Amino acid sequence: MSEVKRLPVGWADATLTEIAQIFMGQSPASSLINNDKKGLPFFQGKTEFTNVYPLVNKYCEEPSRIAEKDDILLSVRAPVGPVNIAKVRSGFGRGLSAIRGYTGIDHKFLFYQLRSIEKHIESLGTGSTFSGINRDKVESLPINIAPQKEQIRIIYKLEELFSELDAGVKELKAAQTKLSQYRQSLLKSAVDGSLTEQWRAENIAQVQETGEQLLARILKQRREQWQQQKLAEFAEKAPPPPKNWQDAYPEPVQPDTATLPKLPDGWVWASLSQLVDLIQIGPFGSLLHKSDYIYGGIPLINPTHIKNLKIEPDYNLTITESKLSDLQKYVMSEGDIVIGRRGEMGRCALVTDKEDGWLCGTGSLFIRVLKSLNPEFYTWVLSSKRTKDFLAEFSVGTTMQNLNQKILHNIPVPLLPENEQAAASDILHSEYDRIDKQIEDIKVALKLSEAQRRNILKSAFTGQLVPQDPNDEPASVLLEKIKRERDTLAKMPKPRKPSKLKKKGDLMNTLLEVLTAEDDWIDAQDAFQKCGIVDGTSTDRIEEIYAELRNLEKSGKIQIQRQGDFDQLKLITQDVKED
Incomplete structure (x- = not known):
């Protein structure tokens, strides 16, 4: 991303926060997530991502964060960078952020552009256990803005080219499957x-x-x-x-041929x-x-x-x-x-x-x-x-x-x-x-298809995929309109959802107290809530609990595991032995 950009006439550059609203995810308690289709579709991270729209496997009746239809879902935590589009209004957890373009920014234009810089976004991730990216880095992502009408032309061309590429990839993967089946049929015939x-x-x-x-x-x-x-x-x-020592010979096992073919x-x-x-x-x-x-x-x-x-x-x-x-x-x-x-x-x-x-x-x-x-x-x-x-x-x-x-x-x-x-x-x-040679040829062809896809995206967002129209309203005018929209939204009062604090007597002072009281694994989010970490908790208190978590992990007193899209914690008791 360090190369100097030369944008076509009529284009403009901006940061993501200048052209879109950004909502960082927050996970509800795991007890609020269900598989019974109660509430909104819920996405915790990249697990359900497909090529464009995520698969719906979970639901939540009280999501902490909501993405509207056509919002871009950006994976901000292990892994960092992949994007999908919310097909319907959905809840989302801390593994994602939702990005909602202002008026004049087509959601697919933004989606494809974020996909084109996925590797750059991934490189911004930090963290020793799980890579993550914070709000500041999401907000500062560089975006090239085309005139509004050119955005539509770019999307149309992209989807036309990708449709052809996808058809070719589908054929290659079908050939892979047939070769695998042929391999098995050879063994059977042998x-x-x-x-x-x-x-x-x-x-x-x-x-x-x-x-x-x-x-x-x-x-x-x-x-x-x-x-x-x-x-x-x-x-x-x-x-x-x-006498008769030969009778002690251990005969090898006889095959059971009753069900075997001729x-x-x-x-x-x-x-x-x-x-x-x-x-x-x-x-x-x-x-x-x-x-x-x-x-x-x-x-x-x-x-x-x-x-x-x-x-x-x-x-x-x-x-x-x-x-x-x-x-x-x-x-x-x-x-x-x-x-x-x-x-x-x-x-x-x-x-x-x-x-x-x-x-x-x-x-x-x-x-x-x-x-x-x-x-x-x-x-x-x-x-x-x-x-x-x-x-x-x-x-x-x-x-x-x-x-x-x-x-x-x-x-x-x-x-x-x-x-x-x-x-x-x-x-x-x-x-x-x-x-094996055919399989290798197919792998090469698939890699070339991916390289071609990347090149198409690069050309799309440097103004080389479709011709510019001098009659289009320039992107600079669009950015001025977006700035006025941003200013208007900033002046509107923001309703705050009241935090559901537990009774003071139910709260515990340390993570160690919470984990000691638990008999088994507990979701990290639930453990934090039992320490009083909710919306509105002071930064100092949050940092105090995170510091305790790091110390417990470093001293080998706790186990951390990934269960689906959640981190879970468990106290290591003295009777647990290493394998």
Whole structure:
């Protein structure tokens, strides 16, 4: 905003307070806000904003501040800068301000201009916890004023151009959706066999071992390996093996095929238990502490680091070589499949040579498939909708879905000939590369659309979007009219809404007293009111309570959380322990 403005003839510059009334928001008690459509629509902050008009989710019968139809709603608190237009008369809270242009300032002209300087408004925000902007900064926002008739021409042109842009964006997003659906359909076809149907027809002679034969060989080898291991153990202990010791062999879980679909010829259903050497859950939290984390060490992989079948580490969340040596049981190797075991089910990725030696995080687990299997193909299988549905059905936990080893052992997966596994993986690779390129092209196109939108807005409010008409009444005349309107309004008496003070006996002197008396979270606004903070309270008293709030937070005596559009406070009692 530091560049010198060269405005067209007939335009004028002003500050927002010179051409509009500004009303800073104030939040009523949360008990006055409802979802039952009682009272006026109510907006606390940006949460309900859309492209132009906010969605109505809440109502208030006694709003402290009211925006009239066509007022501009400016977000002044976390985040700072976004704007919408009040479609109807509405209440609004402290996260917003309402801006009402004087006669001759079209509300859409003002709306689009404020949107054009959104980044500048955002840069004015201050605050360590929540960024905010005060009245003075809102009032001093720079506004370029076009003649009244040119304002209308600008709005018409803007909406014409934006309509075309919006149509293009809609098509791009529809293409994104179709590509995402196609990605899922590819996974489904890989699991049900239709992906490699043509390959089977053309390569049937090259199949040396069907899935059923492969499974029989795997199960036989598993038993033989177990027996060899047990014989070695008996040899170390000297006494001969007990009678019928072979009967103690732990058979892997058999898949429940009752509800599973029929597979192509040469395929067979197996359980993950039958096809893996290892299922290892990440280390318990007691083995890893915040003090163990360093920057730039060996990454550990939690579910948040598994995205789109790839591992994306956070180099702020790493450990030292020394710590890794204490956790060798949880170290992943190339070819392992890491799976998120909390939250979103089916989130997995193949461990490549790049991630070889990294640590499986507490919220993850990894599996090591048998050498007869293609680990990349089975990464696709485990990320398919069928597997996700299975995991979602059998995962445990009411608050957050969670996986354990028993659930993993029971996952049904198709077993197919080894060379068909490789063929399916190659086809998926090729198709996914093509999809990824198209998705990237769409992202670029969407960014270009946004850049074009910004350029259109910039040209609109520097007088370059539509031609000027020398017959238009200049903006300087409009500003004189607005000044007379402002002066008239200033002379009118302003009715003051009486404050609803609580009885003196009900008030408390400090926030600590209020929070001590509460058993649970309390809205910050309600807590302040219990300290006597209402309309008309002295600035010194308000500053006193805010200073106490900062001190309580700094000393770790209170918790602060965001609940919807409200801040809530809670006293930390001594029996609350850190995780």
